[in-house]
């Protein structure tokens with residue numbers, strides 16, 4: 001039986017345990033710069049073996065939500081340095097999640113009011129697909145994503161370069177590595193999906209073409225900061241944000257698994273969407289993915305200690321990631337170890353707002369003192 005509370009090493013990183021804090025957008029930075037409060041939030045959670053930050057936009061074009069700290073400017077790098085210093089002081093390891101939303105944006109967030117960019121001109125239109133913006137009266141609220149503009153063939157290299165620069169910035173900010181956000185309906189999934197991606201250039205059509213932007217981006221990051229500092233998040237069979245189902249979805253991700261394995265990246269982080277009350281990835285596919293990818297494998301989605309243990313013992317995953325439980329339980333690892341009850345996070349304060357519901361959740365030790 002694997003002891004999940006014991007250290008785990010991979011690709012030159014030494015984690016104090018096998019628990020990962022999953023990336024979570026908290027949208028609390030009106031100036032788009034991580035600050036001392038952001039640093040406190042991550043410091044409080046640094047007993048996780050690995051922290052993956054909230055998605056951090058690689059460019060103004062990559063934004064789909066206001067108040068989300070980015071990583072394209074020097075001031076933003078300085079802000080993130082506060083975060084990495086805090087986590088390292090606690091002996092933690094932290095990767096930055098690099099994010100470009102593609103079509104999941106709104107003209108009001110885009111440079112010069114331009115259309116958001118994507119693989120496609122098809123907008124996301126299911127009711128849950130929403131950008132978060134400043135409304136005409138100055139208040140904040142949700143808006144239907146704007147109709148996107150398909151990137152020109154030669155423009156793709158610019159998006160790749162923006163991500164590579166963000167990788168360089170992440171290294172300058174002291175991150176141990178980066179996680180490319182290639183999940184949850186954002187730009188890379190928009191290219192991977194053959195229903196959305198109807199391009200007839202080298203980024204559309206055959207599977208190898210649809211996956212090209214992802215792999216070119218990974219290669220650019222590797223060239224910039226080295227494979228041991230590069231991870232990726234994938235969400236096979238994801239339907240979130242109006243992503244249509246397609247036939248070779250499984251094969252698409254097994255192809256990526258083989259290609260990423262050949263590149264020797266630090267890890268793959270799979271996000272399993274349990275919205276329907278069950279795993280969409282499923283253990284059979286997880287096993288096939290595991291066999292196709294040689295490196296460290298992380299799984300997120302409605303994770304429990306029991307499931308984490310079973311999956312690790314069955315050698316299906318190496319690390320288990322928890323999202324929402326880390327919001328209300330800054331000391332989640334200690335609580336899991338002690339079998340202590342978990343606090344329930346308040347959904348109303350997931351996104352935006354103040355310190356409330358962000359840095360004021362007590363640890364078990366705090367509760368005992370009170």
Ligand SMILES: Cc1cc2nc3c(=O)[nH]c(=O)nc-3n(C[C@H](O)[C@H](O)[C@H](O)COP(=O)(O)O)c2cc1C
Nearest residue numbers: 022023024025054055271300301302322323324350
């Ligand atoms: C408030 C919130 C924000 C999230 N933001 C991100 C994000 O920025 N990037 C990402 O890849 N996933 C994001 N997710 C998904 C989580 O990383 C995680 O995969 C998901 O919540 C399932 O894990 P859980 O059941 O343990 O919460 C977010 C989830 C929540 C609840």
